[in-house]
Amino acid sequence: MLKTFLTAILLAAVYLLPWIIAAGRDHDRRSAIFWLDVLLGWTVLGWIAALVWSLRHTEGRTAIEDRRLRRASGRSRRTDRRPAPLEEFPAFLEDARPRPGP
Numbered sequence: 001m002l003k004t005f006l007t008a009i010l011l012a013a014v015y016l017l018p019w020i021i022a023a024g025r026d027h028d029r030r031s032a033i034f035w036l037d038v039l040l041g042w043t044v045l046g047w048i049a050a051l052v053w054s055l056r057h058t059e060g061r062t063a064i065e066d067r068r069l070r071r072a073s074g075r076s077r078r079t080d081r082r083p084a085p086l087e088e089f090p091a092f093l094e095d096a097r098p099r100p101g102p
Contacts, residue, residue: 015037018033018036018037018053019037019038019050019054021051021054033050033053033054036050036053
């Protein structure tokens with residue numbers, strides 16, 4: 001009985017692996033990845049699509065970079081989809097700030 005239960009838990013974790021990865025990376029579309037995985041994961045092609053989507057960058061940045069920006073700016077979650085004005089960029093990005101021309 002315990003072996004069957006543990007096997008079911010393991011299979012569920014493998015089935016939901018794309019969503020687990022997306023949630024761990026704080027992906028912007030993790031809920032859509034969850035539903036794609038749940039509804040079409042059984043087709044294998046849907047599971048692979050969800051896995052690839054969960055591993056892709058979010059809005060041109062990796063999830064790690066996005067998390068660093070939020071932490072440095074004091075926001076826990078992105079509430080708007082617009083980039084922050086240059087005045088609000090954290091100090092560690094000062095070298096990346098555009099400089100006035102010569």
